Amino acid sequence: MAKLPTPEELAKIDLNPPEKDWMDTPADIKPGMFCWGAKGKNLKILDFPNARDWSPAEEDWKLPKDWEGTVLEAFADKLSKYRSFKIFMDVCVRCGACADKCHFFIGSGDPKNMPVLRAELMRSVYRKYFTNSGKVLGKLAGARELDLAVLKEWWYYFYQCTECRRCSVFCPYGIDTAEITMMAREFFNLLGLNIDWIAGPVANCYMKGNHLGLEPHTIKSSIEFFLDDIETVTGIKIEPTFNRKGAEILFVTPSGDLFADPGTYTAMGYLMLFHELGLDYTWSTYASEGGNFGFFTSNEMAKRLNSKIYAEAKRLGVKWILGGECGHMWRVLNQYMDTWNGPADFMEVPTSPITGTRFENARSTKMVHITEFTADLIKHGKLKLDPSRNDHLKVTYHDSCNTARGMGLLEEPRYVLKSVCNNFYEMPDNTIREQTFCCGSGTGLNASENMELRMKGGLPRANAVKHVRDQHGVNMLANVCAIDRATLKAAMEYWVPDVSVCGTHELLANALVMKGEKERTQDLRLEPLPGKEVKE
């Protein structure tokens, strides 16, 4: 594995462009900047073509015969199927508004990470094969042939885009570079060029219902472990149910919450909140994944994985689905699910059994984000909260790209956080809400072998956190996304080591005053609450 440079080394960003024209500067595939190739066994499980082991670091990528034909045929197919893609190939005027908006460009200085140039990598090929000017004039019209060097360049740079869509906010035409990256990744899948950090979780999810490959008894034992800790902290014994038919609500969250810190504390938060409300809900060991890494491979695979949640809702006969803190899960739900597997009319329009609020926004998908649900509870005064239990924390909030830009969930998490913490500080305006910076490792790029890439991409976010740390002493970075909880932890340890990372419902549960609880002396991490230590 490549050695990770120090933060001081990585912060020296070279903004000098290469000497030659970009078309004459082939991609240099550097260790630390890419993920391992997908393993044949995982591709095979998913029926993806050209299943074999391969390594991006080797010269021979073991491509199928006539791979150029395969890509161009798929290209033509996507152009006819998705009008947006055709428009995005045609309309860019190269105004440059997007150029410095990408976290990977800011953190790397590599011009091919400017969204305009990343898209141009593909547009140049589009012109050559699909426009008259490009066919006739070639390079003069900005066109080039698809060859192995181009394919490798595509692969390298389209796996340096996290589909965060920050650039699209600034594009006067609304070009969504994420959709261009998605098309590129569709092509890669036809050639067996997936990365294993995506193919592995997708294969796991397909076989076992979640990205981590947790078996039903593993899920149960993990939750039981949390329940023990909850009892230690609160004195309250909680008994949730699994795969229970007839429950009113199915709860689905990313499997990372069940098996990776600090997501596990968020999961404890869910358990405590639902217990306190007496909510009639069930966990599922079949639909045990809110996230959808299939979304980072192909439209069809994303649809296949998404359908499991709805199949389970139908089997159990629930009225609606409550979803946990996740990022891309909500982009999938909000922007894609309905035309894939919806409308889910076998369920009812989600209605909070506690407040009676009908979530009209989820009328078709029947799935409500937990911060919408919790914000509504707080608004109606249904929760007893003691925010002083979070007084040792100075909190800021990182908007997940997908919840912010993919579903407009901006106020609810903030409303919850401000209700449960007395010290809340926003990062600068151009780094939050619609303009939020990516964690640097989304879309399945949260592996360990590409840590240099991740830290480069995480720099803009980390820099904004550093700003509020220096200004206000912020020491906790809250979020509503399982990828964030895993990746920002690494980014903070690297760039801003004195700031921790947590989910929103961890802080909520710390502040939640529960019926019959003992006096709290510890937080959910079993660390002593300052000022509430046990007196000797």
Next chain:
Amino acid sequence: MPMMEFQGKEIEVDDDGYIINLDDWTKEIAEHLASLDSMTLTPAHWEVIDFLRNYYKQYQIAPMIKILVKEIGKVMGPEKGNTKYLYELYPGGPAKQACKFAGLPKPTGCV
């Protein structure tokens, strides 16, 4: 697929050197992997490796560190049930290094 040669036998490993097939693992391989990291396995190291392998057999995944800490503490006493102790034993991290020696695959997903 990368291979690791050990005692004249080719063993499949992933790009980070983790053994692919649980059944390929032997105690000698664990000792060999440790020697590559300039370490010698003591009975204390083996306690952790044995726990990890048993956990994996039961749950098909490597345990979270906090489960490891708690369980080690239960079985071997509170003085061993802490992260510091495990990091002293495995400076490369109980998750990464100890799992590698124990022949468990790397976990994936939002972790």
